[in-house]
Amino acid sequence: MDAVPPQQPAPAAVHRNGRGRTAADEAYARLREDIVKGRLMPNQRLVEVDLTVALGVGRTAVRTVLARLEQEGLVVHEPNRGARVRMVTEAEALEITQARGALEALAAREAALHATPEEVAFLRETLTQMSACLRAGDLLAYSDGNARMHAKIIEASRHQTATRLIAGLKAQMVRFQYRTVLVPGRSARSLVEHTRIVDAIETADPDAAEAAMRHHLSHVADTLREMTSPRASPTDLVHF
Secondary structure, eight states, X not given: OOOOOOOOOOOGGGOBOTTSOBHXXXXXXXXXXXXXXXXXXXXXXEOHHHHHHHHTOOHHHHHXXXXXXXXXXXXXXXXXXXXXXXXXXXXXXXXXXXXXXXHHHHHHHHHHHHOOHHHHHHHHHHHHHHHHHHHHTOHHHHXXXXXXXXXXXXXXXXXXXXXXXXXXXXXXXXXXXXXXXXXXXXHHHHHHHHHHHXXXXXXXXXXXXXXXXXXXXXXXXXXXXXXXXXXXXXXXXXXX
16 A cells, blocks of 8 residues: 655645634734724725734735735735725715615615514614614714614625625725714604615515615715715715
């Protein structure tokens, strides 16, 4: 019988942790979160040497991570200048909002067909919390509830492709997500629009759910147009 050569250890770049993720996967998740959460700002340089230290992986893994993020539209690489966090222009932000509108309208339609009683109850409770935040004037907490509601609707849709595409689009909106004050008067209208969406999902009416979400997000796009006009305040926050 031929001798069996000793097994070679796996390279460090593909070392797997207990959850089956490679070191490069972990580095990708960490750097992506830093960009999406706004810890790394648009146009900030991403220096390979610095990233190897910060992420604890080799330069080959860092290049793989940067290539993945470039495919997602979160990083841009320029010859002789290296990589940096991609800056989304105001025109692109409007296009992203419009694309999300189409996808989230689809998600609302599918949620009306597939949402469980527990998910509907979660949406109702979130509406109650958002209403309380609005009465208290806590607009940041209202915005947090708004985000939870949209996430639950997307989850309830069971539409994996829409979920993936929406996540990618949301990640590119860092510059516009991290503002501090909601556009005056927008929250009250938003609550009415969200209530109509939840009503349609609860009654399992996919046409009404899709129309209500499309109506809501068309107003978000309109708000973004106003926000990015020369007259807009630099502290407005667009929220979904």
